[in-house]
Amino acid sequence: MPVLVPTSLSEATDALAAHPDATLLAGGTDLMVEINDGHRRPANTVVSLSAVGELRSWRIDADAGTVTIGAGVTYTDLLAEPLASLLPALAEASRTVGSPQIRNAGTLGGNLGTCSPAGDGLPVLAACDATVTVASARGSRTMPVTEFMVGVKRTAIQPGELIHEMTFPLAGGFQGYAKVGVRNAMVIAVASACLHLDAGARTVGLVLGSVGPTILRCPSAEAHLAERLDWSTLTAPPEVTDRFGELAAAESRPITDHRSTAEYRRHAVGVLARRLLRRAPGARRERVV
Numbered sequence: 001m002p003v004l005v006p007t008s009l010s011e012a013t014d015a016l017a018a019h020p021d022a023t024l025l026a027g028g029t030d031l032m033v034e035i036n037d038g039h040r041r042p043a044n045t046v047v048s049l050s051a052v053g054e055l056r057s058w059r060i061d062a063d064a065g066t067v068t069i070g071a072g073v074t075y076t077d078l079l080a081e082p083l084a085s086l087l088p089a090l091a092e093a094s095r096t097v098g099s100p101q102i103r104n105a106g107t108l109g110g111n112l113g114t115c116s117p118a119g120d121g122l123p124v125l126a127a128c129d130a131t132v133t134v135a136s137a138r139g140s141r142t143m144p145v146t147e148f149m150v151g152v153k154r155t156a157i158q159p160g161e162l163i164h165e166m167t168f169p170l171a172g173g174f175q176g177y178a179k180v181g182v183r184n185a186m187v188i189a190v191a192s193a194c195l196h197l198d199a200g201a202r203t204v205g206l207v208l209g210s211v212g213p214t215i216l217r218c219p220s221a222e223a224h225l226a227e228r229l230d231w232s233t234l235t236a237p238p239e240v241t242d243r244f245g246e247l248a249a250a251e252s253r254p255i256t257d258h259r260s261t262a263e264y265r266r267h268a269v270g271v272l273a274r275r276l277l278r279r280a281p282g283a284r285r286e287r288v289v
């Protein structure tokens, strides 16, 4: 089968316009596993994105207070400074992904492209209210990441489109990611959570992974905490923290499968939510840029 290797975004979108059903290949750490296991057959044409410079880059917009990450930025890139300090929860999530080899090849865009409820990048994107920009030969469109993820391994991407970049607001406050698996490394999450406390807007984002058909936002837990958190110190009394964990667990929709039981997952969600909240005091309350 032909493998096209565009070297710019416009070449990539032109290639997709000519072959709208082409299979996109970034790091290949999801795609090649699916192909090797016989779960997926690539389309007649493969478009490799690894040489598209625009997808491998990132930038800060100080006026808008945002950082924009190209879809082809790898986990290893996200762990390096200054990105790790700009987006600490994303760095924490990246640190838990696979092995060094997987983190060198795997990309945030590929995580979003697969859109598994266990994808470690996805709770962070949602908790931090990131947007996704998709590009095609017809132009580009931007949407909240929660609109982009429409179901289990299903996204809003249309034929001829690719994920170009993701934009995160740079807020002061706390952001953290935590995950439970069946062992400490090289593990798909049994349950995961990202907590984002925006000290300027006084909003709470709590998003869970691996405990529902898609990642799940926790509106009751968020509202409970937003009203009761001491926003000047990012501390909460023990009873508020405990209730936060209970509400998060109640908002999860876990199932029992080969990795864990629904009961254990629900329990783990409460632990993760409380653990993240207890880490918040001492976080930088001003915006980094």
Ligand SMILES: Cc1cc2nc3c(=O)[nH]c(=O)nc-3n(C[C@H](O)[C@H](O)[C@H](O)COP(=O)(O)OP(=O)(O)OC[C@H]3O[C@@H](n4cnc5c(N)ncnc54)[C@H](O)[C@@H]3O)c2cc1C
Pocket (backbone or CB within 6 Å): 023, 024, 025, 026, 027, 028, 029, 030, 031, 032, 033, 049, 071, 072, 096, 097, 098, 099, 102, 105, 106, 107, 108, 109, 110, 111, 112, 113, 114, 118, 119, 120, 121, 157, 161, 162, 163, 164, 186, 187, 188, 189
């Ligand atoms: C051993 C191993 C361990 C792993 N551990 C973890 C883990 O701990 N946590 C975790 O979350 N994941 C894990 N993964 C899964 C995988 O590494 C990640 O999901 C990774 O982010 C996928 O990125 P990629 O660049 O390799 O994507 P690819 O495999 O190249 O692509 C994945 C999907 O996204 C599509 N795609 C890629 N780029 C774009 C784009 N720009 N626009 C539109 N569609 C696109 C592809 O067509 C494909 O459908 C693991 C995989 C392996 C093999």
